[in-house]
């Protein structure tokens with residue numbers, strides 16, 4: 367049995383009629399960019415997240431980039447974040463000319479270790495970007511407390527965590543700005559690129575509305591250098607069809623995670639994900655830690671089980687940041703976990719049979735790959 371890490375087609379089939387009707391409506395309407403579907407989606411997602419303002423954008427990367435722009439962060443500034451994430455997080459810091467300062471992670475959650483943030487603050491620090499990786503909320507109380515004491519902004523990278531909660535609040539609404547992605551494989555994915563920035567600040571909202579459309583709130587009046595990051599009506603219409611399902615899809619992911627945990631409970635070589643108290647994790651990924659990971663990954667792939675390494679090279683060791691001379695060994699926990707993690711098939715529509723097959727195969731491969739290792 368071939369089991370992919372995600373099966374987007376299966377989800378499409380559950381909403382096909384509604385999505386196709388919505389897209390057809392857009393095509394027939396003659397309004398293709400930033401029209402009524404964008405406006406309505408912004409309202410609907412504000413309600414879902416319980417936040418005052420939402421601005422649709424072209425991607426999650428643009429949300430991060432324009433968040434920094436709206437806060438006037440740039441050349442000479444430093445932004446604290448994690449190296450255990452997708453490159454877009456630190457790339458956005460680079461795009462505005464600021465320097466990324468990486469803090470090591472908590473090995474249980476893979477998220478930035480809030481206890482280590484304060485030591486990384488300098489007079490140049492302007493903001494912290496916590497990433498709710500794999501759908502798991504960061505330790506936001508500690509992060510907000512540090513930010514308040516040091517007068518820093520908090521930009522949440524919630525691209526993998528739409529619907530996740532920290533102490534009853536949706537992530538992406540706790541800091542100054544939240545950034546979301548609607549890339550097709552995200553928990554709420556559209557059928558192309560898409561993104562969103564959320565904030566409770568009218569000032570930030572107005573800045574981003576202008577920045578996304580060439581730096582002017584009024585057409586053909588340009589106050590600053592902006593970008594073109596407008597969202598298509600087709601994408602917004604699809605998102606409006608999908609949004610009502612996100613809670614049930616996230617709930618299904620949580621049930622699948624619990625079932626994997628149960629299936630792996632008798633195999634000591636597989637470390638299953640942990641959840642913090644008072645959080646609602648939405649399992650964008652279900653990520654285990656295993657010894658001899660690369661060998662196991664290859665064996666799984668030979669057997670048709672789709673597993674992925676998110677992410678194989680931590681950001682401080684990527685060529686893109688070479689000019690900062692970050693050294694190997696600088697973030698020992700990040701580097702160690704990069705070598706252990708493996709994300710397994712996870713999507714709302716996966717069946718129990720498929721999960722059993724993934725678990726059976728993984729346990730078999732892990733045992734075989736580690737048969738010579740003393741346990």
Ligand SMILES: *Cc1c(COP(=O)(O)O)cnc(C)c1O
Nearest residue numbers: 425426427452454525526547549
């Ligand atoms: C997907 C993702 C992004 C970027 O989103 P795009 O819509 O692909 O630009 C940023 N940060 C994280 C953590 C992501 O997973």
